[in-house]
Amino acid sequence: QVQLQESGPGLVRPSETLSLTCSVSGGSISSYYWTWIRQTPDKGLEWIGYIYSNGNTDSNPSLKSRVALSVDTSKSHFSLRLTSVTAADTAIYYCARMLLSRTNRYFDLWGRGALVTVSS
Amino acid sequence: QSVLTQPPSLSGAPGQRVTISCTGSRSNLGAGYDVHWYQQVPGTAPKLLIYGDTIRPSGVPDRFSGSKSGTSASLAITGLQAEDEADYYCQSYDSSLINYVFGGGTRVTVL
Numbered sequence: 001q002v003q004l005q006e007s008g009p010g011l012v013r014p015s016e017t018l019s020l021t022c023s024v025s026g027g028s029i030s031s032y033y034w035t036w037i038r039q040t041p042d043k044g045l046e047w048i049g050y051i052y053s054n055g056n057t058d059s060n061p062s063l064k065s066r067v068a069l070s071v072d073t074s075k076s077h078f079s080l081r082l083t084s085v086t087a088a089d090t091a092i093y094y095c096a097r098m099l100l101s102r103t104n105r106y107f108d109l110w111g112r113g114a115l116v117t118v119s120s
Numbered sequence: 121q122s123v124l125t126q127p128p129s130l131s132g133a134p135g136q137r138v139t140i141s142c143t144g145s146r147s148n149l150g151a152g153y154d155v156h157w158y159q160q161v162p163g164t165a166p167k168l169l170i171y172g173d174t175i176r177p178s179g180v181p182d183r184f185s186g187s188k189s190g191t192s193a194s195l196a197i198t199g200l201q202a203e204d205e206a207d208y209y210c211q212s213y214d215s216s217l218i219n220y221v222f223g224g225g226t227r228v229t230v231l
Binding site for chain 1: 122164166167211221222
């Protein structure tokens with residue numbers, strides 16, 4: 001079955017760039033939407049953005065100016081870059097697969113999550 | 121303050137029925153956008169429980185059921201079991217925020 005696994009640094013300095021990669025195994029990355037979601041005790045679950053396998057993207061308006069998403073279908077992984085991070089970006093970051101219901105999208109498969117702490 | 125409002129906590133004895141509410145507004149549930157539900161056991165990733173208001177993915181027990189009416193949705197758990205102790209989140213889309221939104225989560229405790 002399809003599995004997702006996040007990887008990347010667990011500690012990022014303030015004002016620097018957070019970079020995470022999600023590896024997709026057990027199935028194809030093509031023809032699907034892939035997404036990033038983060039979770040904090042204060043704000044709960046927050047959608048960050050998605051990327052389609054052809055490279056089309058969309059992101060949360062509140063994060064759009066700092067988010068960059070990319071996909072490498074040959075390596076079966078997709079990536080998140082979040083620039084100019086602050087302590088407020090400290091969170092567990094999940095990658096997930098996104099499917100379409102009748103009227104919007106939902107997240108049917110999730111990675112285990114990666115804790116990223118922003119601190120000097 | 122989450123866009124979708126859920127009670128912070130609920131509890132029930134084994135075998136009982138509990139219902140978790142998810143209240144939205146005219147720009148999300150009231151606009152006809154589907155609601156989806158996730159279960160998160162502490163320390164693990166969320167797991168899809170219900171999608172498209174009422175549909176259970178393969179492998180989800182039929183003790184879990186979803187419904188929606190107007191600006192509100194509900195997740196019912198019948199025959200509550202110890203393994204159902206977890207956090208439950210609703211999720212939809214908001215056309216005003218142009219964003220996929222979540223409820224704040226409901227912690228279900230099995231007494």
